[in-house]
Amino acid sequence: MTWSFTRDLGAYLRAAGPALAARPVTNTLLLTVTDALRRRGPHAFGDGEPFYGWWTDADGAASGALLCTPPHPLLLGELPTEAVAALDVAALPGPVGGFNARRADAAALAAAWGRPTRVEEELRLYRLDGLVPPEPAPAGRPRPAATADLPLLRTWSAAFAAETDELAPPPDAALLDRVSYGGLLLWEDGGRPVAMAGFSRPLAGTARIYPVYTPPALRGRGYAAGVTAAATRAVRAAGAAEVLLFTDLANPTSNGVYQRLGYRPVEDRAVVVTA
Secondary structure, three states, X not given: OEEEEEOOHHHHHHHHHHHHHHOOOOOHHHHHHHHHHHHHOOOOOOOOOOEEEEEEOOXXXXXXXXXXXXXXXXXXXXXXXXXXXXXXXXXXXXXXXXXXXXXHHHHHHHHHHOOXXXXXXXXXXXXXXXXXXXXXOOOOEEEEOOHHHHHHXXXXXXXXXXXXXXXXXXXXXXXXXXXXXXXXXXXXXOOEEEEEEEEOOOEOOEXXXXXXXXXXXXXXXXXXHXXXXXXXXXXXXXXXXXXXXXXXXXXXXXXXXXXXXXXXXXXEEEEEEEO
């Protein structure tokens, strides 16, 4: 049983791809990040050079994986306990400034790292049990975002990134890619956009809702619930059997909204960074 590392995305997907696809719900982040890297190139998430790793079990098959797209924290999927214990951060192909992992795995890695750390964010993964339309229904209706909406999408994506402390908003190429397959919806009320929701391409039968954004002045009117429900229907229409989303556990409003829509908790993750 051992870890293997590479900077070759193709080699990584050949080795670890079957393991990721076998557990697509808990590996949703790895699936969507690797899909973006494959489509938009190695610098889709920053100027640093990505690296990849997978854990090989005693039977010679990969049973878990990780990746890093600097400057983002090391991203770990579902891993056997022994793989987490055997991960030597000092032996990774590149430096890391933290971990994004299942809560217990993040705590174990932080304890073994030997550096002062802090929990930057706690996330909860939800999966759709059965869609419950918002009641009462918000005023307005959804429509797919178009190329002409790019200035608005850019502004709202930057505002969302600032609110959620993301390192950077998505580039125009990422937004236009979403538009190309109908993966961004706008909720309109009175003919003007009032909220936005996006979703990833279906991968291994799953897709994830993100981001969901309503400008502060327009909140409290049910627009987020309306556009999330619309995006959920669009994901199902696109062929995904499982619909997923993440929430920040520090935001009780969003957690309540999604549970009322029929989303149920799967697992919690933590983002641990150097203190």
